Amino acid sequence: MIALGFCVVIRATSIFDRLVENMKIWGELMLKYVSQLARVMAVLGGLVLSALVVLTFISVFGRALNTLGHAGSLGALGEWLISTGVGPITGDFELLEAGVAFAIFAFLPITQLYGAHATVDIFTSALPGRANKALMAFWEIVLTVVILLIAARLYVGMLDKMQYNETTFLLQFPIWWAYAASFAASLAACVVALYCALARIAELATGRAYLPHSEGASH
Numbered sequence: 001m002i003a004l005g006f007c008v009v010i011r012a013t014s015i016f017d018r019l020v021e022n023m024k025i026w027g028e029l030m031l032k033y034v035s036q037l038a039r040v041m042a043v044l045g046g047l048v049l050s051a052l053v054v055l056t057f058i059s060v061f062g063r064a065l066n067t068l069g070h071a072g073s074l075g076a077l078g079e080w081l082i083s084t085g086v087g088p089i090t091g092d093f094e095l096l097e098a099g100v101a102f103a104i105f106a107f108l109p110i111t112q113l114y115g116a117h118a119t120v121d122i123f124t125s126a127l128p129g130r131a132n133k134a135l136m137a138f139w140e141i142v143l144t145v146v147i148l149l150i151a152a153r154l155y156v157g158m159l160d161k162m163q164y165n166e167t168t169f170l171l172q173f174p175i176w177w178a179y180a181a182s183f184a185a186s187l188a189a190c191v192v193a194l195y196c197a198l199a200r201i202a203e204l205a206t207g208r209a210y211l212p213h214s215e216g217a218s219h
Contacts, residue, residue, distance in 0.1 A: 038109035045106025091171035098178035105185035109192035137200035151186040
């Protein structure tokens with residue numbers, strides 16, 4: 001009986017080791033694809049945000065020139081400025097709202113993957129390592145649920161805007177376009193968040209790392 005029990009323990013240990021090794025291989029492969037997705041979304045978000053910065057600068061500069069032209073202190077030059085039609089970009093704030101919303105969701109995947117959310121560890125820093133891993137796994141799951149809920153509400157909102165064909169006031173472009181862009185970015189955030197939640201659970205169970213080094217801001 002003792003020999004049988006010993007064999008069962010060895011067999012179970014071997015199965016567990018193979019399972020852990022398979023999880024490591026799967027985790028490395030998934031991390032590769034998830035990292036690529038997060039980086040692509042971050043680049044897209046950066047491009048959109050950069051375009052919005054340029055748009056805002058041109059709009060503010062045009063508004064300043066228009067105001068200067070109407071001031072009357074420049075004489076003929078002021079009249080020439082007015083005649084050129086210089087001024088703020090029409091609907092700049094509408095484009096800004098849609099673009100910033102997309103950029104927020106586009107940056108969320110890489111923020112989630114690298115644990116770059118601001119954290120306050122006044123109390124948790126004194127806890128054992130395993131307890132901290134359990135807390136991280138718990139909050140990772142909570143945050144994943146929140147991201148999934150936000151994505152679901154964005155989808156509902158997009159359908160609502162499509163149904164009523166709502167448009168912006170100045171540019172008259174369909175509002176659901178902005179919802180669709182944010183929803184697409186939120187889907188990427190959902191994929192990354194689900195991986196991070198599973199990875200935290202795997203780290204807690206096996207003690208191995210399945211996520212990149214955390215770069216969060218601790219306070």
